[in-house]
Amino acid sequence: MSTSLIRQLRDAGYKITPPRLAVLEIIQREGEHLNPNEILAHAQAIHPQTGRATVYRTLELLTQLGIVRPIYVGDSGPTYIRAQGGHHHLVCSRCGAVIDFDQCVADGMERELEERFGFRITSHLLEFYGLCAHCQTLTSAALSE
Amino acid sequence: MSTSLIRQLRDAGYKITPPRLAVLEIIQREGEHLNPNEILAHAQAIHPQTGRATVYRTLELLTQLGIVRPIYVGDSGPTYIRAQGGHHHLVCSRCGAVIDFDQCVADGMERELEERFGFRITSHLLEFYGLCAHCQTLTSAALSE
DNA sequence: CGATTATTGAGATGGATTCTCATTTGTTCG
DNA sequence: CGAACAAATGAGAATCCATCTCAATAATCG
Numbered sequence: 001m002s003t004s005l006i007r008q009l010r011d012a013g014y015k016i017t018p019p020r021l022a023v024l025e026i027i028q029r030e031g032e033h034l035n036p037n038e039i040l041a042h043a044q045a046i047h048p049q050t051g052r053a054t055v056y057r058t059l060e061l062l063t064q065l066g067i068v069r070p071i072y073v074g075d076s077g078p079t080y081i082r083a084q085g086g087h088h089h090l091v092c093s094r095c096g097a098v099i100d101f102d103q104c105v106a107d108g109m110e111r112e113l114e115e116r117f118g119f120r121i122t123s124h125l126l127e128f129y130g131l132c133a134h135c136q137t138l139t140s141a142a143l144s145e
Numbered sequence: 146m147s148t149s150l151i152r153q154l155r156d157a158g159y160k161i162t163p164p165r166l167a168v169l170e171i172i173q174r175e176g177e178h179l180n181p182n183e184i185l186a187h188a189q190a191i192h193p194q195t196g197r198a199t200v201y202r203t204l205e206l207l208t209q210l211g212i213v214r215p216i217y218v219g220d221s222g223p224t225y226i227r228a229q230g231g232h233h234h235l236v237c238s239r240c241g242a243v244i245d246f247d248q249c250v251a252d253g254m255e256r257e258l259e260e261r262f263g264f265r266i267t268s269h270l271l272e273f274y275g276l277c278a279h280c281q282t283l284t285s286a287a288l289s290e
Numbered sequence: 291c292g293a294t295t296a297t298t299g300a301g302a303t304g305g306a307t308t309c310t311c312a313t314t315t316g317t318t319c320g
Numbered sequence: 321c322g323a324a325c326a327a328a329t330g331a332g333a334a335t336c337c338a339t340c341t342c343a344a345t346a347a348t349c350g
Binding site: 160161162163181182197198201202222 | 336337338339340346347348
């Protein structure tokens with residue numbers, strides 16, 4: 001498992017502990033869209049004593065270090081993803097359906113924003129909101145009643 | 146205050162009630178980035194009996210109708226914005242600072258996505274994550290200790 | 291205006307997150 | 321290697337936010 005992330009933690013002055021290793025391992029392995037509860041469960045599979053509070057604390061830490069990031073999609077609570085690259089969604093505001101798409105024009109903007117605002121950008125999120133094909137028909141049906 | 150939103154509610158078969166009017170009014174007026182609690186407080190300034198549950202119910206309704214949309218930025222919980230046009234943020238994953246910027250390339254993608262997925266798109270959110278200028282210095286300081 | 295039905299408000303409930311604090315464990319340094 | 325120190329942990333309590341329940345109310349339609 002990635003030693004560079006471990007080095008990043010250590011260099012920032014944090015201790016390398018079993019729960020932190022477990023959470024890192026899970027983010028590396030499973031990666032996408034696990035919520036804190038699921039992360040806890042997976043972590044306990046690796047290090048059974050892992051407590052809930054520690055998972056929350058670790059996720060906060062990894063977020064601050066720019067290693068992971070919470071994402072809110074649909075109605076459910078936060079899920080965590082690796083904080084690198086882009087995530088692109090089409091979200092139906094009526095039924096909550098989510099479609100992922102790939103091509104994205106945001107990368108082209110990163111350089112310019114970094115220069116303009118002095119940021120070091122590591123990831124982005126692009127979401128479009130509207131009505132999916134299905135919910136469009138529902139809405140017009142409601143209107144014509 | 147906007148009669149078109151009221152018509153939209155009525156046409157969709159919903160009743161026009163004081164709490165709904167109050168929330169609509171607030172979204173129109175204040176518009177940006179109020180959380181449910183703040184919306185409740187403002188609504189009670191207009192219609193004192195307004196209950197918390199009703200605010201949540203109304204926000205859910207307005208979300209489904211594509212009038213408002215929750216947004217999660219930084220660490221705090223959801224805030225609500227008008228669901229139209231674009232919102233563009235630069236978010237520091239370490240300190241949570243948020244910078245708004247204007248120019249956006251996403252508009253150019255809407256048409257194509259609408260055709261490809263059959264969506265009717267009404268708004269978008271583009272967020273870049275990374276380290277702000279200040280937190281970059283903090284991190285390198287930590288590294289050099 | 292009266293009937294019908296959606297909507298409301300108050301409080302109970304539920305679930306997720308954070309806090310507290312005594313204990314444990316990494317890390318550093320002799 | 322083996323203290324010593326500070327950081328990190330885990331268990332449960334406490335808090336906070338959101339949802340649910342249900343009897344009472346009020347908007348709409350004829």
